[in-house]
Amino acid sequence: MTRPDDPPGTPARRAAMRLLDAVLRKGLPLEAAMASATADLDRGDDRGFAHAIAAETLRRLPDLDALIDSATPKPMPEDAKPRFALRIALVQALALGTPAHAAIATVLPLVDGGPRRLVHGVFGTLIRRGDRLPDPPHLPVAVGIRWTRAWGDAAADAARHGIAQPAPIDLTLKTDDPALIAELGGASLAPRHVRVPAGTAVEDLPGYAEGRWWVQDIAASLPARLIGAGTGTAIELCAAPGGKTMQLATAGWSTTAIDLSRSRLGRLMENMDRIGAKATMVVANAAVWIPDAAADVVLLDAPCSATGIFRRHPEVLHRARPRVIKELAGQQAHLLAHAATMVKPGGLLVYAVCSLEPVEGEEIARAFDLPDFAVEAVRADELPTGFAPDAEGFLRVVPGTLAEAGGADGFFVARFRRAA
Template sequence: MRPRFDPVGTAARRAALRVLDAVLRRGQPIEAGLARAGEGLSPADRGLAHAIAAETLRWLADLDTLIDGATRQRLPDDAKARFALRIALVQALRLGTPPHAAIATALPLVDGGPRKLVHGVFGALMRGGAALPDLPSLPPEVAARWLAAHGQAMVDAARAAIAAPPPVDLTLADPGTTAEWVERLGGISLMPGHVRLPAGADVPALPGFAEGAWWVQDLAATIAVRLMGAGAGTALDLCAAPGGKTMQLAAAGWSVTAVDIAEQRLIRLRENLSRTGLSAELVAADVTRWRPDAPADAVLIDAPCSATGIFRRHPDVLHRAHPRLIDETAALQATILSRAADWVRPGGQLVYAVCSLEPVEGEGQLATFLSARDDFVVEPITGDQLPAGVTPRDDGKLRTLPTMLADSGRLDGFFIARLRRRP
């Protein structure tokens, strides 16, 4: 029997299939799936596999609508034929791959399966002028949750936000150099210490990277540290990796202890601290068991969460963050918040943040905490501490949404509250 040779480029599509399986069937982050699926691939093929998987996840509901409209009997969600069709269609309709190449590299993914079905459905859709809508559809359960929590305008903005990769935000080590770096990098600035560049910027090749003048960090993610002000003593950064907030605190003059459960993630933070010339004490520990030697002047909790607020950068979260996961992370947040509150000295501040659009992880979490701890009060956030166009709520807390800064690249979704422990 003659050996069978796959068309050139099939390896990247096989990797994309394994990544999608890891996300949709096993609930893994796209990066974790790619770490395994991309072993042995060239950088170009690894990048292509990531692009195919990410774009498939952005448009998953609409791709499935096309597939279901062209099949007599609905394919199971986990069928290889459905995965192969998703991969072929997203290439032809979103990534500019010629249809013949898209289907030729997708058919080997269903070896031993219904290749004729896949070829026939794809061909029928292409001949019929299949197209995706102007904006992706959110998974129905996600759209329903966000509609109830934030309203139709936010759901519409979320669809617009996920339609394409977001811009690249840089945080400057020295906010006083903002105008200089805007000019050198050709970006825009939405507040001091920030530069925004178009999506796809080659970050390591940019001026200022090697000398550590800045680091990549979404603008919304910087707000929690900005609210803490200039360094006025000791600060604990809990659940610290990947470390943007640790570097912000250090650059602002705080004496920082950064704690994270993952030693591997702290390696990257250590490298970034070295590159930027900043310093912090790094501790690999589980904050549900660890405790500091003494209370701190300030504690930052960027709590583990569903991460639904960063969906535009990580579209996999929309397909992984099911209600059970949200409930589990909310329970973990409550534990961390309860413990860490005791590590704030009387008169010190506690900032609580989550990159989640789920109220149970934000507003609900804080309400429960405050009902049990009368020694903490909300210290209201004011508009002059935020980018123009971003406003705090009437209760002094902040909820960033994809509706904000729509004309200049939007924001990730965060809930942030600043508390003061009574003296």
């Protein structure tokens, strides 16, 4: 709530604190917390700034906390309000270009009494010392250890560079249209693909109103690319937000999209209407849903830790704790086994996750051993330049992929064929 004695700009900082509390203490996604946290902000600019403060804080959280701890006699609790206030003040002054006096003046009203003096003192000490944030930012310690162990030093270092700046925006085109590609003016890294700079107002781009493309990271487009065009039946499980459903439908498949969220399926239906494509929408729990008939293709876009989308959603690095990852991996194993029952003899089963955790990707695929299914190895000639299958025939996209072109989300894809 805005208070009469707040300096101008304080309400946006208070909203940023609510956002950070929702993510770090309550475990909510940043976007899911936006409506509630910014409800008392009247201006879109203020809402955008609150989001920018929170997102940049989450990108740089380990380094902000290291600075704060270097200037206090003993570490403050992780969820202490003075720590939150200092994170917000420091990220403005050291990363977002806010003058130091404005950064601290608009944050001090967020704390009272002795903590206010502590925040003012620590902030002043760090600014006078001339401390800076490292570039690129450090990953959370546990994440850095996991990813170094799984993918090596180069990938972990690439992840640090990847989180340092907003990711570019990828568009998947409804058809392979060279004229539209030229009109959009970005880089085309694959058939039916255009990449435009981060921050582009996509609604203003050519072809948006006419439904000639949709936003979808190039890595997220790979599972449906590995299915290709067809005229049979396709089921996508856990389909929302729906980019893969749109790919399947525009590639000729008679597609059914299953998701537990009615509102997310509603947004998918709106997007399908915008691009002039059709699919059957079913609100159901994919873990127990049974189709009327088996399908030629089943694509399981499994719920996961989503650590692969950390460039756009830095909060995943702080929300995806080992216990959560383990629980999600167990769900994926069950979903994959259930999805297999929906595949026709001779049909295709594709399992995909936007995760950088091997326990959610490789380990699930290796453990899938139904007798009438076999890995259908991904081939290099099926993939856009810059992507490659691994020795087991799976596709793993790690940090550093397409680095010179702006990078790609972390992803895993496995493809299985059922015996005829």
